[in-house]
Amino acid sequence: MPELPEAETIRKQLVPFLSGACVVSQRTGPYPKIFLSGIPDLAGWKFSDPGRTGKVLIFSMASPGGEPGVLLTRLGMSGQWTVSDPQNPLNSHTHLTFLLKTRDREILLSYRDPRRFGRLEWQADKSLSGILQTTGPDILEVQARYFEESVHASQRSIRTILLDQKIVSGIGNIYVSEILFEAGIHPDKKGSRITKAEALRILESSRTVLTRAVERGGSSIHSFKDAHGEAGENQIHLKVYGLDGLPCQICKKPILKKESGGRSSYFCPLCQSKRKKPSA
Ligand SMILES: [Zn+2]
Incomplete structure (x- = not known):
C-alpha cells in the first residue's frame, strides 16, 4: 500500500x-x-x-x-x-x-x-x-519535541504509535518495520518507555529509510505503480519487511514475523531486543 x-x-x-x-x-x-x-x-x-x-x-x-x-x-x-x-x-x-x-x-x-x-x-x-x-504532521517535517512528547504520553506500542496517522503521518506497514529495525528498537516497546535518545533515533531512522525509498521510486510490494505505470525499486533493498525466516543482515539471527490486528510486523529478535540498552 x-x-x-x-x-x-x-x-x-x-x-x-x-x-x-x-x-x-x-x-x-x-x-x-x-x-x-x-x-x-x-x-x-x-x-x-x-x-x-x-x-x-x-x-x-x-x-x-x-x-x-x-x-x-x-x-x-x-x-x-x-x-x-x-x-x-x-x-x-x-x-x-x-x-x-x-x-x-x-x-x-x-x-x-x-x-x-x-x-x-x-x-x-x-x-x-x-x-x-485526521492527518498529523508529516514524519519528515515533524518537530522533535512534539514527536518525543506524543510518543512518551502513550501506553501503546511504538509500532502502533508510528502507524497512527493522527500523531504523525506517512508511515505504513512496510516502513514501520524498516524504521524500527534501522533504529534497533523492538516494535512492541511501549511509547512511555521510549527514551528521548530513542525517539530521536527513530526520527533519524525515518529520515534515512524514507529518503532512500523516495530515491528508489518507492517499494512495489503488492500493486504500487508510479505516475507512469512503472514499479519502484526499493522492495529489493528492504531489510526486514516480508523477510521472516531469513537471516538478519547484521547478526544473522532469523527475522521474526508477528501478526497483530490483521497486520504483520517484522523484526530481528536480537538487534531489536526489548532489553537492549539504548545507545546514546
Ligand atoms: Zn539482527
Whole structure:
C-alpha cells in the first residue's frame, strides 16, 4: 500500500505535467460515490505544483476567476494517479479522469484504484477537511519535541504509535518495520518507555529509510505503480519487511514475523531486543 515514499514518488513525477495545466474536461467512473467527495466540475480550473503531507496528495487549483480549491487524495491500498496519452485506452478501475491542456499538448490524468480504499475529497475553502483533520504532521517535517512528547504520553506500542496517522503521518506497514529495525528498537516497546535518545533515533531512522525509498521510486510490494505505470525499486533493498525466516543482515539471527490486528510486523529478535540498552 502506498506510504510516504510512494506518494512522494507520484507527486514528484506529476510536477512537470500538472504545474499550470488546465482542465479541459473530466469524467467519473462507475463507482464515484464511494470515495469522490463533493468534487465539482473543474473544467477551466488550473493546477499548480502538487503538494503532499504524509500519504495525502494535495493538488492546489485555481478557477478561471482566481478562486482557490484543493483536491486531496488518500491513496488507500491501491490508489494511483497516472498520466497518459489521451489516445491510449483507459485502465479498468479508473474512477476519475481529467483531460488536461499543458503548454504544448493534451494529457490524461487518471485516478485508478482497484481495491477502492482510497478517497478523493474537494475542499473549496481554507478550513481543514475530513482528510487533513485526521492527518498529523508529516514524519519528515515533524518537530522533535512534539514527536518525543506524543510518543512518551502513550501506553501503546511504538509500532502502533508510528502507524497512527493522527500523531504523525506517512508511515505504513512496510516502513514501520524498516524504521524500527534501522533504529534497533523492538516494535512492541511501549511509547512511555521510549527514551528521548530513542525517539530521536527513530526520527533519524525515518529520515534515512524514507529518503532512500523516495530515491528508489518507492517499494512495489503488492500493486504500487508510479505516475507512469512503472514499479519502484526499493522492495529489493528492504531489510526486514516480508523477510521472516531469513537471516538478519547484521547478526544473522532469523527475522521474526508477528501478526497483530490483521497486520504483520517484522523484526530481528536480537538487534531489536526489548532489553537492549539504548545507545546514546
Ligand atoms: Zn539482527
